[in-house]
Amino acid sequence: xxxxxxxxxxxxxxxxxxxxxxxxxxxxxxxxxxxxxxxxxxxxxxxxxxxxxxxxxxxxxxxxxxxxxxxxxxxxxxxxxxxxxxxxxxxxxxxxxxxxxxxxxxxxxxxxxxxxxxxxxxxxxxxxxxxxxxxxxxxxxxxxxxxxxxxxxxxxxxxxxxxxxxxxxxxxxxxxxxxxxxxxxxxxxxxxxxxxxxxxxxxxxxxxxxxxxxxxxxxxxxxxxxxxxxxxxxxxxxxxxxxxxxxxxxxxxxxxxxxxxxxxxxxxxxxxxxxxxxxxxxxxxxxxxxxxxxxxxxxxxxx
Amino acid sequence: xxxxxxxxxxxxxxxxxxxxxxxxxxxxxxxxxxxxxxxxxxxxxxxxxxxxxxxxxxxxxxxxxxxxxxxxxxxxxxxxxxxxxxxxxxxxxxxxxxxxxxxxxxxxxxxxxxxxxxxxxxxxxxxxxxxxxxxxxxxxxxxxxxxxxxxxxxxxxxxxxxxxxxxxxxxxxxxxxxxxxxxxxxxxxxxxxxxxxxxxxxxxxxxxxxxxxxxxxxxxxxxxxxxxxxxxxxxxxxxxxxxxxxxxxxxxxxxxxxxxxxxxxxxxxxxxxxxxxxxxxxxxxxxxxxxxxxxxxxxxxxxxxxxxxxxxxxxxxxxxxxxxxxxxxxxxxxxxxxxxxxxxxxxxxxxxxxxxxxxxxxxxxxxxxxxxxxxxxxxxxxxxxxxxxxxxxxxxxxxxxxxxxxxxxxxxxx
Numbered sequence: 001x002x003x004x005x006x007x008x009x010x011x012x013x014x015x016x017x018x019x020x021x022x023x024x025x026x027x028x029x030x031x032x033x034x035x036x037x038x039x040x041x042x043x044x045x046x047x048x049x050x051x052x053x054x055x056x057x058x059x060x061x062x063x064x065x066x067x068x069x070x071x072x073x074x075x076x077x078x079x080x081x082x083x084x085x086x087x088x089x090x091x092x093x094x095x096x097x098x099x100x101x102x103x104x105x106x107x108x109x110x111x112x113x114x115x116x117x118x119x120x121x122x123x124x125x126x127x128x129x130x131x132x133x134x135x136x137x138x139x140x141x142x143x144x145x146x147x148x149x150x151x152x153x154x155x156x157x158x159x160x161x162x163x164x165x166x167x168x169x170x171x172x173x174x175x176x177x178x179x180x181x182x183x184x185x186x187x188x189x190x191x192x193x194x195x196x197x198x199x200x201x202x203x204x205x206x207x208x209x210x211x212x213x214x215x216x217x218x219x220x221x222x223x224x225x226x227x228x229x230x231x232x233x234x235x236x237x238x239x240x241x242x243x244x245x246x247x248x249x250x251x252x253x254x255x256x257x258x259x260x261x262x263x264x265x266x267x268x269x270x271x272x273x274x275x276x277x278x279x280x281x282x283x284x285x286x287x288x289x290x291x292x293x294x295x296x297x298x299x300x301x302x303x
Numbered sequence: 304x305x306x307x308x309x310x311x312x313x314x315x316x317x318x319x320x321x322x323x324x325x326x327x328x329x330x331x332x333x334x335x336x337x338x339x340x341x342x343x344x345x346x347x348x349x350x351x352x353x354x355x356x357x358x359x360x361x362x363x364x365x366x367x368x369x370x371x372x373x374x375x376x377x378x379x380x381x382x383x384x385x386x387x388x389x390x391x392x393x394x395x396x397x398x399x400x401x402x403x404x405x406x407x408x409x410x411x412x413x414x415x416x417x418x419x420x421x422x423x424x425x426x427x428x429x430x431x432x433x434x435x436x437x438x439x440x441x442x443x444x445x446x447x448x449x450x451x452x453x454x455x456x457x458x459x460x461x462x463x464x465x466x467x468x469x470x471x472x473x474x475x476x477x478x479x480x481x482x483x484x485x486x487x488x489x490x491x492x493x494x495x496x497x498x499x500x501x502x503x504x505x506x507x508x509x510x511x512x513x514x515x516x517x518x519x520x521x522x523x524x525x526x527x528x529x530x531x532x533x534x535x536x537x538x539x540x541x542x543x544x545x546x547x548x549x550x551x552x553x554x555x556x557x558x559x560x561x562x563x564x565x566x567x568x569x570x571x572x573x574x575x576x577x578x579x580x581x582x583x584x585x586x587x588x589x590x591x592x593x594x595x596x597x598x599x600x601x602x603x604x605x606x607x608x609x610x611x612x613x614x615x616x617x618x619x620x621x622x623x624x625x626x627x628x629x630x631x632x633x634x635x636x637x638x639x640x641x642x643x644x645x646x647x648x649x650x651x652x653x654x655x656x657x658x659x660x661x662x663x664x665x666x667x668x669x670x671x672x673x674x675x676x677x678x679x680x681x682x683x684x685x686x687x688x689x690x691x692x693x694x695x696x697x698x699x700x701x702x703x704x705x706x707x708x709x710x711x712x713x714x715x716x717x
Contacts, residue, residue, distance in 0.1 A: 002519045003313050005391035006450065009384070010309065012401065020401060040388070041351040042308050055393040057429045058400050067404040075494075076360045077451030078522075080489040083472055087546045095477050102470070109525040112601070114486055114556040115615070122646040136330065139476060142504045150425040155639070170375075172508040173484060173560040211522045216375070236325050241511050243373040246328040254328065259373065268462040269558045274675040277704035290536075294682035298702065299711060301632065301685045 013038040015071040051204055081108035090126045094135045096238035123176025134199045142166045147202040152195045164189050165208045183208040216261040222283040227252040230265045231278035305345050308391035315479045318515045319345040352384045374510040382515040383492040398443050401425045414461055473498045479505050489518045495532025510561025524553050531597035537586040543552040544616040552594045554604045555612050568615045570600045579614035589679040609650050615669035625670035626690035630662045630684045
């Protein structure tokens with residue numbers, strides 16, 4: 001089953017400890033540093049005495065081990081079944097060409113067993129050969145750190161060219177799209193992979209703008225929510241993926257502060273609107289203004 | 304019982320993680336379901352596992368503890384950590400590493416007695432050597448055979464054991480990506496724990512991580528569906544903490560990319576209908592008999608889904624189907640609005656009335672599920688009609704309330 005000590009941080013940590021101990025007797029500092037690196041905050045209080053008191057008879061008092069080989073464990077059925085299942089996902093072809101893995105294993109799930117029912121319908125074309133080639137080239141460039149020359153269409157279907165050092169790929173399950181974040185000479189770029197027309201390694205000298213960071217510029221929005229029609233749960237779950245703070249200010253009223261990417265302000269506005277009168281934005285004023293503007297426009301539609 | 308950072312049962316910590324991560328406004332004395340000591344223990348565990356994400360806020364009324372995670376920044380779901388905290392006995396861990404050291408290659412094949420003797424030799428050099436009797440070793444081997452990491456083979460009256468063949472799977476890109484986007488991604492995280500540290504090349508936007516807490520339930524549901532079995536499941540009603548038991552045929556897991564909720568669509572023979580159950584309200588799942596109606600019921604689900612916006616298969620109007628339509632206007636530079644309707648609709652139809660106007664229509668079981676989406680078009684809705692008039696009135700009243708909330712009157716409109 002999923003919840004098993006076989007996958008636990010303790011078993012993994014002990015495997016690392018023994019991996020070193022089969023090479024040479026461990027000293028206390030080595031042991032502590034392995035535990036700190038691989039286990040939880042308080043694990044040192046448990047693992048170190050367990051060895052010292054010989055409750056786990058794997059390391060002797062002199063730091064040596066009775067084991068002869070570096071520890072290893074074969075893959076479990078569950079792990080194989082999960083890998084088998086992801087090999088049926090169309091997105092796996094972005095990484096590998098082979099169709100099957102573990103022919104004798106039954107997948108943990110199939111496409112008929114689950115569905116992401118509210119993702120948008122214009123997701124990226126994962127089966128398209130050009131898209132796959134672009135994806136793989138970008139991933140290679142990220143791994144090996146070389147710049148790319150990219151031609152891409154913008155939202156107005158105009159062709160734009162950029163030279164950038166690719167930093168990472170960002171995937172949105174809701175949009176079902178990959179975006180590339182990269183640093184250019186002057187700007188930080190976000191490029192939708194499906195909009196890329198041409199992508200090739202850039203071989204001339206290239207220097208990125210060190211002053212610009214690929215980290216997102218964050219804004220905050222503060223709102224009050226009124227807990228009617230199960231709004232508290234719906235709203236906090238909906239905004240759960242953001243860094244946020246919630247506090248109760250009255251029996252059925254809460255104040256929520258959310259940090260969001262400045263570039264996604266429009267999306268944030270409509271997400272807040274989707275909760276209707278259960279949310280009242282209180283700060284900052286310019287955000288309140290954005291909501292009011294939409295409501296004023298709506299009112300004008302009714303006449 | 305003395306505090307331990309490891310746990311035997313996942314359900315209690317599942318509730319606390321949800322409280323700390325999703326809500327995060329409760330103070331210690333508000334966790335009244337369990338004892339104060341239980342709260343202290345669970346909080347301490349979460350601090351130990353997820354220290355970097357735990358935050359505290361001191362107010363006049365007391366201290367609140369919460370988990371603050373921006374899932375767009377963290378490359379991996381931090382909540383997976385909880386699944387790696389299963390408790391075990393001193394004997395379990397000792398036996399585990401010794402067994403695999405003895406059976407260090409699939410070519411080594413030993414009987415139970417040979418294994419027990421070999422284990423003794425490993426332990427002799429300790430001051431007070433442990434003794435594992437053959438029945439303990441046999442039990443552990445049996446457990447490992449069912450996990451697929453040991454293979455047993457009977458030759459005559461004797462059973463022989465060897466380790467399973469090793470399979471290498473260490474593609475960090477595949478594991479990094481799918482451990483975050485595939486169901487039961489925690490299994491990918493387990494595999495990642497076994498490979499060397501590496502640079503991360505993926506980040507995730509709109510990434511809901513709460514589903515991780517339901518991984519075991521989802522896994523059991525997948526097993527039930529793959530074997531076409533009925534299940535008996537216990538679900539909790541979070542408003543009154545009442546637990547009920549249902550016999551159902553599980554048909555599909557429905558995952559929302561827009562709010563992170565996961566649902567089980569299942570047929571309940573008692574009510575003779577297919578309905579949805581939130582997986583975070585499922586407390587336990589017990590596999591039952593094979594259902595001879597599984598294929599037929601799944602086909603029935605496929606037939607009704609074109610009329611389901613979210614997961615609800617029944618509205619509150621009493622009518623079998625509810626009609627929804629609304630019209631939006633847009634300007635020259637807002638052609639994307641029509642595209643938005645097209646790409647965001649999950650069922651129904653979008654038609655272009657003229658150059659600057661589009662209409663959406665749908666017949667669904669529960670029109671209330673569309674309301675949040677329709678509200679995202681506020682500022683351009685020119686016409687709206689629901690066959691469920693109570694719902695339509697509520698929609699209009701809600702918009703009026705919003706005008707009031709932001710002090711918008713007709714004067715401001717001009």
